[in-house]
Amino acid sequence: MLQLHVKNETSKLKAVILGTAKSNGPVPAEHEAYDPKSLEHIKAGTYPSEEDMIVEMEALNTVFKKYNVEVFRPELIENYNQIFSRDIGFVIDDLFIKANILPERAREQDAIQYIINRIDPAKVITPPEEAHIEGGDVILWDDHIFVGTYKGSDYKDYITARTNTQGVDFIKKLFPHKTVKEFDLMKSRIEPRDNALHLDCCFQPVGKDKGVIYKSGFREEADYMYLVNLFGSENLFHIEREEMYHMTSNFFSIDTNVVVIEKNFIRLKKWLLKNGFTVEEVPYAEIAKQEGLLRCSTLPLIRD
Template sequence: MTEIFVESEFAPLRTVVAAQSEVAIPASVQDSPDMRFLPEDSLRLNPIGQDMRDGAPERQAAWEREREALCAVLARHGVRVLRPRMLTEAEKAAAGDDGYANFFARDPFFTIGNHVIEASMRFRHRRTEVLPMRDIMREQVYPADCGYVAVPMPEIAEPGDPTLGPGPFLEGGDVLVLGEQVLVGVSGLASNALGAQWLAKYLAPHGYTVEVVRLDERILHLDCALGLIRPGLLVVCEQALLDGLPETLRDWRRITVDFDAATRLATNGLPLGPDVYVTDPEFAFLGEKLEDHGVRVEYVDFAITRSLGGSFRCSTQPLLRRN
């Protein structure tokens, strides 16, 4: 039986769900201000309105190699790696013009302590992204000694409503775990205040507190601005945090990155434990600073993954992180 428990962002990673590489970005996003978090050339590099397999097969193959390279690093460090299934033809057809996604494991569900929580996604092309995870839920989560719940489905928005309605929206990329304290990022692009309120209500009887972290409107998720490396050490883009670091983190040593580096996902690396960290060679400057703090750094080229708006943390969702 799989043990389910996530103690913190940096407790030793033991079991993880690693993303597949499957997406059809809807044509409707081309002129949408909601895409302001993406690198400028992203919508030019990646095909719009069709599956990347069909629109850019060589890029698709290279993207899959990035994910396999990450899985190889995880396996080398003794991490048990689970993969979601692929989308079915019926699921793709049901998506219609909204497009579909099965490309970032972090957001459609998340794990806090021994609670597995299905998310409520804001972007329409990601609202069924949890479905390929359901086999993992049946095989790993149902038999385990843990809770398993889902955020309420979002309300239907009025036509033309740029907010996409009141939600609640709550996505795993916005959720950072530090013991019994949980941080939830809110930028207007993903999780919202109602989603954070739901999480606080659900977790309160279990002894957890939830703190909202307001983000710059160009930042998709909290993990695109803040990463907890190990106790007392973090990487942050302070410009992206509208109220500065949460009080509990203000005496931590910090490695800072500028806003441009944050939008290229510099803070979205993956701790495999308090002494090993995975990042992209694009951020060797960050790796060097981490090594000065005694952290071993593993590098994986994740350029295509990053062009789609996520990186190492986005591509993984832990089921077991504990000492």
């Protein structure tokens, strides 16, 4: 049996599900794009090739091996995008919560069922149908759970709005002893630079008391200020609009002092090194064209 244990984003990683880019399928048609950044690259003819994305994901896998992390991969579905394992489920404490994802993506969950079968069934939770929630919107900080959402009345019209208020309420009921704080995110169907697809696209903690944040990703200044007050402005690294577009806050922590980043994040790297972190760099810019990066393609199961 897998004994799940995840309390935060940065404790030492022991086991993780890493997505796969193999048999990723043809370039989607414009109407099949799930987000504005993929659409931008489909239109421009710069959508990433399977070959390039496989190389990028194997680079991350190599880093995991270096740190003795047990890595699970989804079973292969022919011609199907299975890169972003964070969307399909997430672990809080010792519970595996299945995400209510876009119906077109339900097969991705079937491909990790062999892993879920190794978890005590009492610890596997399926939210009610009306509660939409994806792993990229759920960030753990010990006694806090941060949840990204979209409260606009046009929620149902936005394919980029992934977690609704019912999803937030579901988490609040499931973890009454924790502080569950929701953040209303900026969404755009057409401009990726103004679309925080998930909370981890505009905020993520790092180390024991620091974080990386994009102020304009929040619809309400009060939500942004909540994090500034909680972490302290001196502990937050602020990213710019273009850095947010390249997914700079979507790095991944292997330990409190070890962070994996995309190799082009020069400014972030400098700040991390200055603050005493060990930085592992991997190429992930092709995968980033689908509006997801390192955190999006990983689903931690066990952290010390």
